[in-house]
Amino acid sequence: MKIAIVCSDPAHPVVPYLERWCAEQRARRHTVDLQHQVADLAGGDLLFLVSCAQIVPNEIRALFKASLVLHASALPRGRGWSPYIWSILAGEDEIAVTLLEAAEEADTGDIWLQTRFRLEGHELLPEIHARLFDAELRLMSQAVVGFGAIRPMPQAGVAGPYLRRRTPQDSRLDANKSIAAQFDQLRVADQNRFPAFFELRGHRYILRIEKVADP
Numbered sequence: 744m745k746i747a748i749v750c751s752d753p754a755h756p757v758v759p760y761l762e763r764w765c766a767e768q769r770a771r772r773h774t775v776d777l778q779h780q781v782a783d784l785a786g787g788d789l790l791f792l793v794s795c796a797q798i799v800p801n802e803i804r805a806l807f808k809a810s811l812v813l814h815a816s817a818l819p820r821g822r823g824w825s826p827y828i829w830s831i832l833a834g835e836d837e838i839a840v841t842l843l844e845a846a847e848e849a850d851t852g853d854i855w856l857q858t859r860f861r862l863e864g865h866e867l868l869p870e871i872h873a874r875l876f877d878a879e880l881r882l883m884s885q886a887v888v889g890f891g892a893i894r895p896m897p898q899a900g901v902a903g904p905y906l907r908r909r910t911p912q913d914s915r916l917d918a919n920k921s922i923a924a925q926f927d928q929l930r931v932a933d934q935n936r937f938p939a940f941f942e943l944r945g946h947r948y949i950l951r952i953e954k955v956a957d958p
Contacts, residue, residue, distance in 0.1 A: 744788045746791070747776050747787050748776070749781055750777070755794050760876040780797070781795070788808050788890070790811065804845055811844060811845065811886060813840065813879045813883070814843060815839070815840050816839055818854060819902035822850035822851070824908040824909060831930075837860070842854070842856040842883070842885075854896050856886060939951070
């Protein structure tokens, strides 16, 4: 099988996971290419869009038998940007991950597969990512194995508004509130790309968090 993956940010934390998955699939005699630009796609059987912020036009999707998107919500609820982060900030502890067909309107395609995992409330972003990326790779592997046998299902239910894209300002903490009150906001801040920060007495301070082993 000829498989292509697009992750538009080469520095995205999912990339090492995708590289390992590609190696595993090549060992199973599949041809797998990991790209960072949609324009570099040459066609094949399966296209996976993982953390892809680029628009994939119809003529590119037509080069593949199936073009699939990984999305971390129980679609149709949670369409839009960074749904698992917004879910955690809303106090939810169960994260859904959906594999769906790419469509003209974002996050509206038929659903191929779906899974869920539960958080305990103490996990920092690298731990959350590890759970999320493992779930995504499992869905990708299931799609490869079940290719031709999986029957996609239309989305059902109330979608709600599209979630907005998160910005660095969403990592702003309030110096007058307790750490406990802002812990979820602190633990989902990307310490490399969008670190948590607060402003006090005319200066801005970056705040980083690291979990240590129990004494």
